[in-house]
Amino acid sequence: MKQNLGNKMLFVDVRDPVEIMFTGYTDVIDANIPFKLVDRSQWHKKKPVYQLQVNPNFEKDIAAALEARGLGKADPVVLMCRSGGTRGAPATKLLEGKGYKQVYVVTDGFEGGTVKDGEKKNWRLKNGWKNAGLQWSYKLNKDKMYFPDAEKNTVVASADDKKASFMPKAQHATPMPNYMRTIRQNADILKLSAEQKSQLQKWVDQNNKAATDTINRIASLENEIAVSSLYGASKEVLMAKNNELIDLRKKLAVGKTNCRDNARSILTIEQWNKLVELEVRKSQQTSS
Structure with a gap:
């Protein structure tokens, strides 16, 4: 089955x-x-x-x-x-x-x-x-695997653990920058106003869950493709899964692009240029 x-x-x-x-x-x-x-x-x-x-x-x-x-x-x-x-x-x-x-x-x-x-x-x-x-x-x-919480006895993890395990999946799912994460981490450097923070948070609240679900689905589907191939799934089944994977990556790319455009509309030109500088520096540090 x-x-x-x-x-x-x-x-x-x-x-x-x-x-x-x-x-x-x-x-x-x-x-x-x-x-x-x-x-x-x-x-x-x-x-x-x-x-x-x-x-x-x-x-x-x-x-x-x-x-x-x-x-x-x-x-x-x-x-x-x-x-x-x-x-x-x-x-x-x-x-x-x-x-x-x-x-x-x-x-x-x-x-x-x-x-x-x-x-x-x-x-x-x-x-x-x-x-x-x-x-x-x-x-x-x-x-x-199941990680029970001491009080609720349900699948949970600390916020830091969740972020640590999720970020590699997010970076693998798409090479496009995580704009909102960089903005949050550098709010003081970017000198965000209270209104800007409110507008950016509103975007996160409306779109973050969908993006997270897509990234998790990409990771899960890649594993399914590997297992299906090992157990002799037909070419048709494997191609259908790969096509779904392509569609998910396209969906994620659209979301990332919308996120970028939204951030650019909220930040000033100086703030956006600083954000680009931070992203480039981070990319250079990662590749070095």
Whole structure:
């Protein structure tokens, strides 16, 4: 299904991220959004294990992941847990009645079922993603993993971490300057007035989310193209993905150009010339 639909579906590993770290991971997934998380402060009442608690933000995080990819609740969502039944099926049940139209579970999950007898009794060697010979490793993709907040228990990161991880993607997506970022960083040097700051911030508020979503989609689509190629996707599928990538880069270039023109209309000639000087200096420092 993932090979055929590509970015038109959401493939989610619903296991605890620490579990994934020790038992294996596949980069074919779009995101890790755990249905249950290990609660190390609670012991299971009947089993000799820590208690698992349902992630209270599971449905919210699924909806956010769909929206971030330009998808909606009518698009396919595929869930994968360890064996398919203990978390995958209940996670599907939790999404019922919340507007989702196509929710599926990977049969036998990532690790598969246990062997019932012999020397390897209780080992998970039957069926499942790993035992089918599909791509997996112990190397995780940080961009797809779940980072729970201590209070909200949802996917978050500090503002500095988000900026640090996002900037390389933005610079890769287009070579055009990030005008607003340079202006914000050099507001004192440019001697912006309160009115100019207000006008520039209004532009950011109206356009930043769309630009960020486009940049993230470019990075995600490039990964999808690589994975699809490795797993034998047809030329037609690969060309369709590459055409979408071209369209996204064009869209981003239009947005950047509009941003430049807007900034030029707000700044004075002296301020704009100073901004150009700052950008040229930054470019020279980067290339040296």
